[in-house]
Amino acid sequence: MEETISLKEIFGVIKKRFMLIVAFVLGAALIAAVFSYFIITPQYESRSQFIVNQSQQDPNMAYNINDIRTNVELINTYNAIMESPRILDEVIEELGLDYSAGTLSSKIKVSSEQNSQVVNVTVTDPNPALATQIANTTVKVFQDTIPDIMNVDNVKILSAAEMAENPLAVSPKPLLNIAIALVLGGMIGVGLAFLLEYLDNTIRTEDDVEKELGLPVLGVISTMTTEDLRQGRMPMHQQSRVKRGGFSGAQKKTV
Structure with a gap:
């Protein structure tokens, strides 16, 4: 039902x-x-940016759309290299950090806008000054190391990370x-x-009886306390039932 x-x-x-x-x-x-x-320990964020440019061996050579497309495709490769132990181990050594490469990698987020040559390196750490140092050092080490890894020299620092005078926590x-x-x-x-x-299946009122048992309520038998009998009084809800021809009493019992 x-x-x-x-x-x-x-x-x-x-x-x-x-x-x-x-x-x-x-x-x-x-x-x-x-x-x-x-x-929860507050976390602070610092960001550095670098741009991927195509190296031009011939200054008179025209710069075309294919060069830009190549640079954008290289960004994904650069992102993976930046978070690799090859780069992070050197950052740890240079800053004297008590981190493993995996722990440091979890603090670094490398991202770029779609079809953009600008790469953002965001570092999150409880120490705002250390977050700034890690961001700048990571980009600098990457810039110095990438020519040896890929035999290219097309990474330029766009903006270095700077710590605000009154840094605000990004979380929580x-x-x-x-x-x-x-x-x-x-x-x-x-x-x-x-x-x-x-x-709660407790039956408290006449409506509960009709709803649960499907039986009509013929009347109620009430229990009066000794004080009610001594003072000869009747509760208001029972008086209303008497006026309608119902039963009287102080506390109702359903039958």
Whole structure:
């Protein structure tokens, strides 16, 4: 049998479990803030650029589109060479780094725009000054080494990496992390609220009896406390039933 849920029931579940949902949202935001500000190490980024030019043996030779296409195709080769141990081992030795070539390679990203002869070398490190040194040294070592590897001399440094006066960390991004955590916390909280509601098969009202058993409710028998009897009072919901010809009492029991 297919069951449907109305919009009213959805809001009812959210209202009933509202504090649970809020707890998940605030908890997720708090965890994200703690990780972003106190646990995750800030990372700084520095970038250097070089340009690949075609060497001209004859200064009177015209520069054509095929030369540019050749240079662009060579960039992919240059990218792989720059991240190879041949280059990185020399960078490690020159800067006296306590890194392996693999660790240093994970800090370096070499990229270029499509059909562009400009290559960007981006280095990420917790130390902004060291990131700048690695970027510049990597490009310089590559420029000095590439003629021996490929017998070409067409790499020119376009712009060296420079450390800003007040460098800003590129990661983590606390506000973004907290915003994501708020959304995820809300989704988990709402999902858990509906799961708990689905698993809750407690019968509390006459409507629950009719819905679960498919039987009509003939009336309710209520239990009155000693204090109610002593004061001779009746709860409001029972008084309304008496006026409609129903049964009286303080606490309802369904029959």
